[in-house]
Amino acid sequence: MTEEFHRIRRLPPYVFAEVNAAKAKARAAGEDIVDLGMGNPDSPTPPHIVAKLVEAVQDPRTHRYSQSKGIPGLRKALAGYYARRFGVRLDPETEVVATLGSKEGLANLAQAIASPGDTILVPNPSYPIHQFGFIIAGASVRSLPCTPDEAMLRAMDRAVRHSVPKPTAVIVNFPSNPTALLADLDFYRELVAFCRRHELFILSDLAYAELYFGDRVPPSVLQVPGAKEVTVEFTSMSKTYNMPGWRMGFAAGNPRLIAALARVKSYLDYGAFTPIQVAAAAALNGPQDCVEQMRRLYRERRDVLVRGLRQAGWEVPAPEGSMFVWAPIPERFRHLGSVAFAKLLLARARVAVSPGLGFGEHGDEHVRIALVENTHRIRQALRGIRAFLAGDNAGPAEATPQKELSTA
Known part of the structure; x- marks a missing residue:
């Protein structure tokens, strides 16, 4: 039924x-x-992260409702990670939200920014939530080539010229699930310039940022000057720190989009269990070996x-x-x-x-x-x-x- x-x-x-x-x-x-x-x-999960969880859970004050957008220490830790890893400055109060994994963040942002009749540009193939988060929200999806190159940019140009209404946002995911493709900063520069010119949001899924095997280190879209005007990027603790069941992720970037996501989340959840957030902050701030x-x-x-x-x-x-x-x-x-x-x-x-x-x-x-x-x-x-x-x-x-x- x-x-x-x-x-x-x-x-x-x-x-x-x-x-x-x-x-x-x-x-x-x-x-x-x-x-x-x-x-x-x-x-x-690395022992020092588990130990911090055990320590935090011993404090009965952590058993109460947490903060939907994440405790301040965790948002500061994420901002610190972006500063060290990408040279990107983030305001923990207005440009960071903790999510229940990147999947939840993407789905709830879709609810916040998409309406029936809207068009979202999504690579094909791509991780299912990239398209179905928006389909559940009532939007329509237009497929793009999955390669971070001129083929994707040309397809975006065609979509902008021939879609009615004009697309609202584009999804990118590099390193990619499932294709394992990587993007470079030159591609992101062209992407950001195009999206600023056509007033398109960029939703970047960077869940595999730390999983690379050669000299090509995956960059963040937010490294491009002006990217924050149109971009929100999602990251996750799941793969980097072997914490998939902990369900801890982040959205960072454009304050307007972050505020929209935070508002939707405020109606839906009280955030992750506080000891998990404390342990996640310890992971980001602690030894990275x-x-x-x-x-x-x-x-x-x-x-x-x-x-x-x-x-x-x-x-x-x-x-x-x-x-x-x-x-x-x-x-x-x-x-x-x-x-x-x-x-x-x-x-x-x-x-x-x-x-x-x-x-x-x-x-x-x-x-x-x-x-x-x-x-x-x-x-x-x-x-x-x-x-x-x-x-x-x-x-x-x-x-x-x-x-x-x-x-x-």
Whole structure:
């Protein structure tokens, strides 16, 4: 009966549910599945952050309602991080809001700034909340190329000239989930200039800012002079400090957009549990060697996975950032599409991955492989994949070709 509700009708069937159901069925049958699907960090939160949480929770005063926009110490810590990392000055009172993860912040900002009939520009493929946060808010979405280059900027120009009404905002996400692409400051300069000229908001998802593996260090859009006039950027503690279940993130930038988000949040929540906020501030202000350890861990896993897939005959690009490999489906399986291929990989190789269709229709020739298992388990996955690719597995999977399925 939920289909009767207007906003629910605008949400298609959840593509990932097909693979998740097959994975649950296999595990219920006692099969050992190597799960490289959900981007869920498997490493523990650094001990000094946990210790600060334990210390804070001992104080009964922290058990009361917190502040919806975040305690002052946490907002100051985020401003300090931006100053050190990006050379960007933020006013903790007017330009920072703590969120329950970046996903919640994006969704609530969508509620604050979007109305039915508005158009939002979103890369395709991209993380589902980037488009569906605005679809839930009643807006329409126009797809852009997912590459941080002239192709995206040209598509934005066409959208501005041919959309009625003119687009309200554009989403960018670099390092990208799922494609792992990185942007540079030259691209951001062009983006900011375009959006200031056409009065478009920039909503930047920078959740993977600290997950990079080479000399290209991901910048912030806010480093561009004048960017704050049109930009809000979302960051998260989840990947940087292995704190996914803590649900701690931030929005920073344009005071008008920050005020709008803070006002919506004031009606919806009292903020994260205060000890979590205290511990998050300790993470931002404390020793950062744990961040470099995190990078080394994912770099090692990336190298093992990419090298092993290539040796098995599956050519995949080595990502420069994020915790994902965006893998083109091998040519002989491409006709299946990503959902059927992911189900076939699960059934024959005992490895779970995310179908690219779940990130948009333009992702249908890829699967996303998350670096969320240790190297021993990744090598186990590679043995299964190698045997699968060496066998006669080019026939149809036990799945419906996803040309009939919707994206999620």
